[in-house]
Amino acid sequence: MNIASFAPLAVVLPILGAALTFVLIRHSRAQRAVSITLLSLTLLLECVLLASVWDGGTAAVNIGGWLPPWGIVMVVDQFSSLMLVVSSTVSLAVLVYATGQGMADGDQDAPLSIFHPTYLILVAGVSNAFLSGDLFNLYVGFEILLTASYVLMTLGGTGPRIRAGVTYVVVSVVSSVLFLIAIAMIYGATGTINMADLAIKLADLDSGTRMLLHVMLLVAFGIKAAVFPLSFWLPDSYPTAPAPVTAVFAGLLTKVGVYAMVRTETLLFPGDSLNTPLMVAALLTMVVGILGALAQSDIKRLLSFTLVSHIGYMVFGLAMSSVAGLGAAVFYVAHHITIQTSLFLVTGLIERRGGSSSIDRVAGLAKLSPILALLFFIPAMNLAGIPPFSGFLGKLGLLQAGVQLGTPLAYALVIGGVLTSLLTLLAIARVWNRAFWRKPEDAENPDPVLLAAPEDSDTGDRAGKRNVTLLPRTMVGSTLGLVAFGVALTVFAGPLFRVADQSAVEMLDRSSYIQAVLGENAPVPPVAQPEPAEPQPESPQPEGQQPEVQK
C-alpha cells in the first residue's frame, strides 16, 4: 500500500467538508470549526504526499480500480504535490482570515453562510486539477473550481459584483468550451484522454493536427491563466469581490491555468514548436500588465494588474523549455501564489483600517498601524524582487536561464523582465508613499477613522456604521502567518530550488510520469522535433547542418 494511494483524499476531504458545512448552515461556529479542521487535514495529507516524492519519483492512483488508459488516474509528482501544499497553505490562511472577518462583522446574514461550503468546493476543484492525470478530469476540476468561483465572485449580489461577475462568468465559460472542444478533437484524433497515453500517441500525429490541438489547449489555458491578449477580464472582475475571495482567486485560479500550460508544454506537446509565440506573449504580458498597474489608483486593481504582469515571468520560464527555465518557473509559481495572496489580504486590512482601498484617500497608515506597514512592506518588496527575498531569487533564476539560452528574443525577455521588476517597484512604492508615509491630512476625502486620535483607533466609529473592530486579531494573525510563509520560502529557497529543478528534469524527461501511469514497460517516445528550427535571421548558426541530419 503506497502512501500516494491516499492522494484522492485531497479532493474528497474538502468535498466532505463542503457537505458538512452545508448541513451546518445555520450554525456558524460549527461551520467554521469543520471547515478549518478539514482543510488542515487536507494540508497535512498533502505535506505527507510532498514528503513521499520529495526526492523524486512519481506515483499514480487508479480511481475505482480501472486500469490507466481507460480509467481515471491521479498522479502525484514533485510539481503537483508542491503546488498542492502551497495552494492548501494559502487557502487555509485565507479561510482563517475570512472567518476572522466574519466573526468581527457578525456573519449571521444568509449569503455569508454559503461561503464555507463554496470555498471548500473551490479548494477541492483546485486539488483535482493539480492531481489529475486525465484531460477530461482536468476539465472537471476546472469546472468545479470555476463554478465555485462564480458564486464567490458574486457573493451578496451587489451591483458592482454582479456586473463584474457577468464578465467573469462569460469569459470562463467560453474558455471552458474551448477546452472541451480541444478535448473532443484530441479524443477524435487519438482515441484517448489519459495524459500519459496521450504523451505517447500525440507524437504519432502529423505535425499540422498536432499544432492545431496544441494551440487550442494553450488558448483555453491562456484565458484561465490571463496571458496577455487574453488577460483583459482579470483586472475587470477580481477587485470587486470580497477581500479574502480576491486573495484566493489571485493566488490560485490563474496558477491552475499556468499549471495546465506547463503540463501541456512538457508532457503532451514537448519540444519547442510554439516557444517563440509563447515568449512574445510572455514579454507582452509582463510589460502591458505592469504599465496597466501604473495607471491605477485602487490598490486592488493595481495588484490585479501586477498579477497579470507576473504571469508573464512564469510563461517566460515555461517557454524556454530548458531545465533551468522550467525549474525557475516552478519556483516562481510557488513564490507568487504566496506573495500575491498575502498582498491582497493586507489590502483587505488596509481597507478596513483606512476606510478605502484607493491610494488617493488612504494615508498615514505607517504611523497609525506599524504592524500593517510591516505586513505590506515585506510581501511588496518580495513582489518587486528586492534582493534577499524569494521574488529576487525566482527572477534571478529566470534571467540566468534566459541568458543561458542566448537567443535575441531571450535577451529581449531578460531586459523586459528587469524592466517589469523595476516598474513593479515603482507601482508598489507609489502605494507605499501615499498610503503609508503621507500625512492623513493630505489625503483627499480621508475617512474620519484616519484622522481620529490613535488612542481610540481600536474601535473607531465609522460614520454611519456600527462599531467594528478595525484589525481583528484573527485577520492580522492569518496574514502574518502567510507573510511568514513567504519569508520561509526565501529562507528555504535552496532545497525548494533543488526540488523545482528536479521536477523540471522529470517533466522534461517524461519517462517517470508515463511509466508511473502506464507501467514500467510503457514506451517513452523521444521528444518530437517535427522540423528543424526555422533559421533565425539574427542567429549566426549555419543553416545547412540540421536539415541534413534529418534526411
Place this chain on the structure above:
Amino acid sequence: MSVNLTLLTVMGALYACGIYLIMERSLTRVLLGLMLLANATNLLILATGGYAGLAPMFSKDTDPRDYNDPLPQALILTSIVISFAVTAFMLGIIYRTWVLARRDEIQDDVEDIRVAETPSFDAEDDSEIPVETSEFPLTMIGSDGRGISDSGVSGSEDGGATVKAGDHRIRAKDAAAEEQPGSQNVTPGPEGGVK
C-alpha cells in the same frame, strides 16, 4: 471514421449562431449563445464516438466500425450537467441584474471609465508648487483664500483668486479649503485633479 453530415451541419450552424449571440450586449442573448456553444460542443464530442445511430454495444468479436464508442457519451453527460449548472447560475445573475438596474445589458466598468478619463496631469504627482499638499503652500495662500500676493496666484472675474496648479488654475478658496484637515467641502475630480 465516417461522420453524419446532418449532425455536422447542425453543429456548424449552432457554433455560428452561438458565436454571433455572445457578441451581443444583451445578457439574455449572451446566455442563449453560451447554451448553443455548449450544445454544439456536445455534438462535436458525439461525433468522435463513431457514426451516429450505432449502438454502443461492445463484445470482443464486434468490428470496431460496427459499434459506437460509449466513452464520448459519458463525457457528454458530464458536460450537459455542467452547462446546466452554469445556465441556471447565469439566469440567476441576469435576474439579479434586472432587479438592480432594470436593464438587460452588460455595463461598462466604472473604474475603467474613470481611468480612461483621468487627465495625464495628476494634481498630487505633477503640480509644481503652490497647491502641492506638502508643508509649504498653506501659509502662502492663507486659510480664507484672500490677501494673496504670490506670483502663482491672481485675481479673476468672479471675485475669487485662482491658484496655478501645473497647467490648471483653480480657485484659491477651494485650494485653501483642500488644505483643511478632513475637509469634505471640496468635491475632488477624478484622481485628485481639479478641472
